[in-house]
Amino acid sequence: MELKEEIKRRRTFAVIAHPDAGKTTLTEKLLLFGGAIHTAGAVKSNKIKKGATSDFMEIERQRGISVATSVMGFEYKGLKVNILDTPGHEDFAEDTYRTLTAVDSVIIVIDCAKGVETQTRKLMEVCRMRNTPVMVFVNKLDRSGKDAFDLLDEIENELNIQVRPLAWPIGGGPSFRGVYNLYESKLSLFLGQDRQSRDGEVVEIDLYDDKLKEYISPKNVDALRTDLELVNGVYPPFELDTYLSGEVAPVFFGSALSNFGVMELLDCFVQIAPSPRPSKTVGRMVDPCEEKLTGFVFKIHANIDPNHRDRIAFLKICSGTFERNRPYLHVDSGKSLKFSSPNAFMADKKSIVDFAYPGDIIGLHDTGNFKIGDALTEGEKLKFTGIPSFSPELFRYIENADPMKFKQLAKGVDQLMDEGVAQLFTSKMNGRKIIGTVGMLQFDVIQYRLEHEYGAKCRYEPISLYKACWIESDDREQMEDFRKRKYTNLAVDKQGREVFLADTSYALSQAIERFPKISFHFTSEF
Ligand code: G4P
Numbered sequence: 001m002e003l004k005e006e007i008k009r010r011r012t013f014a015v016i017a018h019p020d021a022g023k024t025t026l027t028e029k030l031l032l033f034g035g036a037i038h039t040a041g042a043v044k045s046n047k048i049k050k051g052a053t054s055d056f057m058e059i060e061r062q063r064g065i066s067v068a069t070s071v072m073g074f075e076y077k078g079l080k081v082n083i084l085d086t087p088g089h090e091d092f093a094e095d096t097y098r099t100l101t102a103v104d105s106v107i108i109v110i111d112c113a114k115g116v117e118t119q120t121r122k123l124m125e126v127c128r129m130r131n132t133p134v135m136v137f138v139n140k141l142d143r144s145g146k147d148a149f150d151l152l153d154e155i156e157n158e159l160n161i162q163v164r165p166l167a168w169p170i171g172g173g174p175s176f177r178g179v180y181n182l183y184e185s186k187l188s189l190f191l192g193q194d195r196q197s198r199d200g201e202v203v204e205i206d207l208y209d210d211k212l213k214e215y216i217s218p219k220n221v222d223a224l225r226t227d228l229e230l231v232n233g234v235y236p237p238f239e240l241d242t243y244l245s246g247e248v249a250p251v252f253f254g255s256a257l258s259n260f261g262v263m264e265l266l267d268c269f270v271q272i273a274p275s276p277r278p279s280k281t282v283g284r285m286v287d288p289c290e291e292k293l294t295g296f297v298f299k300i301h302a303n304i305d306p307n308h309r310d311r312i313a314f315l316k317i318c319s320g321t322f323e324r325n326r327p328y329l330h331v332d333s334g335k336s337l338k339f340s341s342p343n344a345f346m347a348d349k350k351s352i353v354d355f356a357y358p359g360d361i362i363g364l365h366d367t368g369n370f371k372i373g374d375a376l377t378e379g380e381k382l383k384f385t386g387i388p389s390f391s392p393e394l395f396r397y398i399e400n401a402d403p404m405k406f407k408q409l410a411k412g413v414d415q416l417m418d419e420g421v422a423q424l425f426t427s428k429m430n431g432r433k434i435i436g437t438v439g440m441l442q443f444d445v446i447q448y449r450l451e452h453e454y455g456a457k458c459r460y461e462p463i464s465l466y467k468a469c470w471i472e473s474d475d476r477e478q479m480e481d482f483r484k485r486k487y488t489n490l491a492v493d494k495q496g497r498e499v500f501l502a503d504t505s506y507a508l509s510q511a512i513e514r515f516p517k518i519s520f521h522f523t524s525e526f
Contacts, residue, residue, distance in 0.1 A: 003321060003357065007288045010359030011273045012082040012316075014099055017109035018117035019090065022139040026109050026256040027072070027083060033263055034081060036074030036346070070299065070314060071345035071361045079270050082345075082361060090119055091439020094390060095299070097126050098372065098420060101387045102298040102316040102361065105133040105273045107265070108159075112138050112145030112172070112253075116158035124159045130386060131246035133274055134161065137265055142255040144173035148227070152251060162248045164238045165231055167264050169253040170220050177216050179253055179261045180207065180224060182231075183238070183268050188261070189215055244274055276359035279318040281375075282383040286319050288358035293320035293328060296384040297374045300366070300419040302453070311415075312343070312363040313370040320378070322356040331375040331382060339364050371418035388525035392423055392436030395465040395501070396443060399433075401457035412454030416446055417494055425468060425491035425499055434491060434501070435460075436468050466502045470524060475517035482515050493524070 015030075017023040031037045072083045084103055086096040100106065106127055108120060127134050138151055146154070152163050170177040178189040187203045205212055207228060212221050242248040250268070254261015276288040279296075286294050299314040315322075327336045343363035344353035356362045364370070373387040400409050413433070417424045422437040437443060443460060450456045470493070473479045483490060489501045500520065502508035512520055 006357040008275050009079045012359040013105045014084040014103045015107045016123045018119035021109045021111040022256045023109050029256050029262045034074045034076040073346050091441035094438050098298050100126050104277050107135045109137050109139050112140050115154045134249045136249050136251045138253045141169050141176050142258050163251050164235050166250040167252040181264045280385045288319050290319040292378040294318045294377045297370045311366040313366045315362050317358050317360050324354045328376045372420045388523035391467050391522040394437045395463050396460040398435045399459050401459040405456045408454045409456035412450040412456050428490040429488050466504050468499050468501050470521040471500045473518040478517045
C-alpha cells in the first residue's frame, strides 16, 4: 500500500473524561466492537483508587497497566484505529495533556447525571489550544440523568464549543429504550439490561415512517419526533468541516456499560474522524505525506522491570515511513540511532514491527537518550512544538537523604524529569533544587521510584510557593531591575531558562503589573 493510502486509513485518538465518567468502560467496548478483544474485562482500569496515595504497590500496578494499554491499535473495516490511553488520576493530568499532542482527534465522555466536570473542562482547553476535533459521548443513559437539551446547553456553555447531536436518546434511566441515529437515520433498540454483544436490534427506519410505532410506544414516538424537530430547528445541519476544524462537536448518547450507542459512535467516528494531520515545528509544518520520516517522543516509560534498566520511548510518527534497523537522526543529541526491535501495539499485545506510518505510535527501547519532545528525523534538525510543560503549582525542596548515593540521586532525578514526572528548578539564590508538580501523588512516586529504581534516598522540605512561570523580555534594563528585586524568587529550569517562583497570587499579579515589559509565561513553550 502506498504511503498516502496508509495515512488515509489511520485514526489516532484518545478517549478523555473526568474520572468515573466511563472512559475505561467505553474504551473497552470500542475494542470489543472493533474486534480487538473478545471478552469484556480485558482492559484493566488504570485508575489509582481513592485513598491510595500512600499505596505504592497501587502506583506500580498502575504503571504496569499503563504500559500495556498505552496504545491500543486495531483494524476495523479496513481502517487502522489507534486509541491512546490517558491516566485516570487527575494528579497525572500532565501525562494526559502530553498524550493529547499525539492524537488527531478525541472522544470526550460525560456522565449524563453529572454533566461537565472540572477535568473535562481542563482537557477541553488543551484540545482547543490545538484545534483538535472533538466528539462527545454522553454516557450512563441507563441511569437517571439530566435532560438531553439541558446537557447540550451545558456542554456548549461549559466547554465553549458548538454542539450537534448525531444520535438522540429515546427515554432515559429506567425508561431508556434506545437511540435514534441521526447520522444514518437508524433506530437502535435497547433490548435488555444484560445485552453483552453488539447484536441488538438495529432497524433502518425513517423518523416519520408509521412502522416506528411497532418498535417503540406511540408516546415515545411522539416525544422523539418533537425532540428531533427541535434539534433540527435549533442546531444547524452537521457539516464535516466544522467538526474537523474543532468548532463543532458531534454528540452521541448511550450507555457504555450496557453496550448502547457505542456502535453508532464507532461507526460514525471511523467515517468522519480525521486521518493524521500536519504537525507544527519551529519554522515549518510537517505534512504526513512527506517521504522522509519525522516523529516526536511524547511519553517515556522507564524501568518497568527493575531488573533491567529498560526505558520505552513512545514515538508518534508524523511523516514518512519508519523502518526497523534504519539509522535516524536523534536531533537533540545529534546521534544516529538504529532500532532493532521497535514495538507496535495491537490491543493488549505488542509485537516487533518492520514498518510504521504517520499516525502510528511505536515503542522504542531506549538507553537514556530520549526525553519528552525529542525529534527523530532523516537528517533535518526539526523541533516539534505544542508539547509544553505547564506551570506547576506544588513545590518542595528535594534533598539527598543518603550522602553515599549522591550520584544515584542526581541520575534518578534527571531521568525522572526527562520522563516528565515533574519539573526541576534550581534556585538562583542558593542553588537548592526544587521539584514542582501538578499533583501531590508525584512526590510519593518520585521518592518511591528513586529508592526502588536508583537506590537513592531523598527527603523533601517545605517551600511555600504559589506558581512558577517562565520569564523573558527584550528590555534589559527592566529585566535587570526585576532580577535584583526578585533575586530570592528566581530559579532556572532544566534547560537553563529563567523562572519566577511567585510566593502568592498577589505577588504574581503585582509583578506582572509593575514589570509590563517582562512576559510571564504559564507554559514552557512560548
Ligand atoms: P473512568 O475510566 O472514566 O474513570 O470510568 P470507568 O469506565 O471505570 O467507570 C466508572 C464507573 O461507572 C464504573 O463503576 C463503571 O462500571 C460505571 N459505568 C461506566 N459506564 C456506565 C454506564 O453506561 N452505565 C452505568 N450505569 N454505569 C457505567 P464502578 O462501580 O466504579 O466500577 P466497577 O466496579 O463496575 O468496575
